[in-house]
């Protein structure tokens with residue numbers, strides 16, 4: 054077993070780490086300032102476009118995409134340390150054109166898109182000229198079960214008509230967002246995995262209304278945001294259906310595999326940044342005559358956080374390795390395992406870092422509250438912990454159930 058990164062990954066790690074230190078982290082404050090003082094509340098800070106241009110020129114672009122033609126051609130294992138680095142900063146994923154949900158939407162279009170869909174929607178996404186959203190979750194139904202989706206996508210001649218309400222559509226507030234991928238019920242009588250379709254809907258389609266932007270712990274996450282969106286008799290050409298009617302569930306499953314593990318890789322970055330801040334604080338602040346690091350159980354807290362992050366990273370890399378070697382289907386247990394472990398570890402470490410900072414930990418001067426929210430919501434987004442645990446248990450029990458059946 055070789056724990057070293059490949060030479061290709063090492064070269065990218067060096068370049069991404071240097072780019073983060075030289076350009077991204079120093080620009081975070083300016084990005085925030087431009088967002089808060091821009092002419093529009095949902096403007097694109099000019100500094101983001103400058104950073105994107107620099108990253109593109111440096112060849113640090115679309116790193117997430119294993120496809121050689123459109124992306125960097127990196128395996129999941131090679132991409133993992135790069136996603137971890139970008140997870141350390143809120144602005145970094147977009148800088149490298151590696152931000153959700155565009156990454157998932159690009160993967161879907163690379164894998165299932167028609168030549169026309171690729172030309173019209175994929176090409177500008179790959180270039181970072183536009184942004185997109187993914188509209189699956191609905192307020193009215195338990196959306197952790199993708200077969201529950203109730204919004205409709207009904208074929209009428211050479212058009213498809215969409216009705217329903219979606220929410221938590223991340224990225225829909227971005228001023229560059231131009232389309233969404235909508236998941237809707239096409240044939241309620243079909244097999245439960247063949248009922249839904251994925252449809253490309255231009256953001257300016259008549260009948261599509263962003264009803265409101267949803268706050269996360271009070272923050273709107275501008276300029277991306279998360280929208281509640283109504284679709285009332287929205288008509289788009291049948292050619293906008295991805296891979297044809299009835300393939301929605303299959304596409305959703307394929308889309309969520311890489312997306313989930315990217316989230317986990319970034320969650321390790323969240324944990325590492327919080328850990329770094331915690332250690333610096335523990336050494337630099339003195340109370341009762343000693344640095345915080347040497348008071349009470351703080352040494353144990355630091356040691357436990359170090360061990361938990363390293364365990365989570367190893368499991369993330371194993372899941373990535375499985376995806377590379379046996380595909381998303383064969384790696385289902387590992388993907389679900391890490392989807393439970395990585396956000397929980399990140400949440401725990403950020404919480405401890407907040408505690409070690411005292412009052413400063415919950416003030417916006419530090420990124421800890423944002424890091425906490427990012428880790429916490431990840432325990433819901435792309436499937437709540439319980440759903441992933443249920444899958445891990447089902448797969449773990451399978452061989453024992455089969456053995457019991459055989460012995461009967």
Ligand SMILES: Cc1cc2nc3c(=O)[nH]c(=O)nc-3n(C[C@H](O)[C@H](O)[C@H](O)COP(=O)(O)OP(=O)(O)OC[C@H]3O[C@@H](n4cnc5c(N)ncnc54)[C@H](O)[C@@H]3O)c2cc1C
Pocket residue numbers: 154186187188189190191194195196197198220221222223224269279430433434435436437438439440443
């Ligand atoms: C910040 C954020 C961004 C998001 N971005 C997007 C996006 O871009 N596009 C999109 O479509 N969606 C997005 N989502 C939605 C997210 O994927 C859903 O919230 C999630 O899948 C859960 O669906 P639900 O909210 O309907 O919860 P429900 O399905 O109602 O589940 C509620 C709770 O029930 C429990 N539960 C459910 N199933 C089980 C089970 N099998 N066993 C035990 N307990 C169970 C769990 O505790 C779960 O948290 C986002 C969510 C957040 C918070």
